[in-house]
Amino acid sequence: MSVTGNARWNGARRRYRAGVTNPPSDLDAALVSFFDDVRRRPDDFVGLAERDAAEAMAELPTADRVREVALSTAVANRYLVDRRRAASTQVAAGRELSGPVLHRLGLAGLLRSGEPVDATVLAAQTAAYLSGPAIPLHRHLVLNVDWDLAEPLTLAGWRLWRPSEQDWDAMRPVPLAADFAAKPSFDPMLAFGEHLVLSAEDPDAEPARHRVPFRLFRRPVQESPAWAPLLCLNLARDTPVMPVAEYLVEPGRAVTAYYESIPTNLLGPDGDYEVPLLGPLRVEDDQAGWLTGFLSALSGRLDVWTASEPMPKTGKRLRPIAGRFLDTCAKVAFDAVVSIGQDPAEVAFNYVVALERLVSANGDQGDLKRRTAQRTAVLVGRDDAERLAIYSHVDTAYKVRNAVAHGSEAKEKQLTATITHLRAIVRRALIRTIVLGPHLDPDTVFDEALLSTQVRHERIEQEVAAFLEPLTSRPARII
Secondary structure (H helix, E strand, C coil): CCHHHHHHHHHHHHHHHHCCCCCCCHHHHHHHHHHHHHHCCHHHHCCCCHHHHHHHHHCCHHHHHHHHHHHHHHHHHCCCCCHHHCCCCCCCCCCCCCHHHHHHHCHHHHHHHCCCCCHHHHHHHHHHHHHCCCCCCEEEEEECCECCCCCCEEECCEEEECCCHHHHHHHCCCHHHHHHCCCCCCCHHHHHCCCCEEEEECCCCCCCCCCCCCCCCCCCHHHCCCHHHHHHHHHCCCCCCCEEEEEEEECCCEEEEEEECCCEEEECCCCCEEEECCCCCECCHHHHHHHHHHHHHHHHHHHHHHHCCCCCHHHHHHHHHHHHHHHHHCCECHHHCECCCCCHHHHHHHHHHHHHHHHCCCCCCCCHHHHHHHHHHHHHCCCHHHHHHHHHHHHHHHHHHHHHHCCCCCCHHHHHHHHHHHHHHHHHHHHHHHHHCCCCCHHHHHHHHHHCHHHHHHHHHHHHHHHHCCCCCCCCCCC
């Protein structure tokens, strides 16, 4: 250890003991003694691999004292209590200070590095990791959208923001030691600070007792707990916005990666410089103001659906319909083109099923094609010409849907027309349905609107116009 590093370490310990900072707990004090013990015997770890050095540190008597106090502290905090093992000699609460833990968290590397560190802060961070108390866990979904978002937005109870490298670093387990950790907690591409992230507290999640040794199964996007904000983001354009990583974070203690598939781009003459690859959706500066307003307004309308108590029967259908639409978002790329390797007929089938359920609430199966085409036309069409075109597109889409349902091949011309036109129709129909609210009865209103211009104006167009009016500089014919 350098003279400067020794001085800073000892100075931190003196401040600790003098009570200049908050009085230490018994666990904090035991950890400082352990850290001091390791720092005073650097020769014991010379020539050892990091993992072996960590094991040697964990065998010190001062480490035994930490484990003893950490267990009692965790029990008192009711933190990570394992009632199945409470009667055994194994750890029944909290986490154990072991060689693998010292190695994984970077504590072993930091302690043998000679780097200056504030012992009081390091002890507090390590104590929280070992023994709690419990704190809220947060879920973070990393998105592939390219948008230099100026200020965070709230979307359906989730925070849309652009975390910096410092924000990610602060979430890592035992942040002071994390630079020496065996593996990074987050994908290195996030350090560029360019990704948008959906974040929210997850009250149902439980902290991980141990490190998860593998990536958990990636759930379908339509089953994501963030389905509502993802729906908002995917209704703004025909180009999809998708999560490329998902983390469950106990800040400063544990990070569980559900999946990481963040695209990258290689730069430099030899392709040896890796940077994030964002998109396909890109938001230019002149579009950002409108998009921010649109997302906020749509989120407010969607909140009415998710907060209604009791939810009306017609309102309960929104989430499964949104699920159908979000399933297609995982299979299309820029401007609604179906991605290579995906089945266009399946995408078209989901478009049609989403429309069926969107414009009908009573479950009547009679004459689905005519009813869905007519009601979609009256919901989405802004003039007679557009309503006729929409009717024709939905009618064609049903021919594809019927072919898929009966296990036969859809005609190429009909499939191409459906993929080309139907995504925008479904997207606009979803927006308008959300704007009209969960108490709208589609079986009554849309059929009456077919016969009455006044009903269509008062029950549909007037409400849509009121939603759009505050959104200045909006793209033409968005919904």
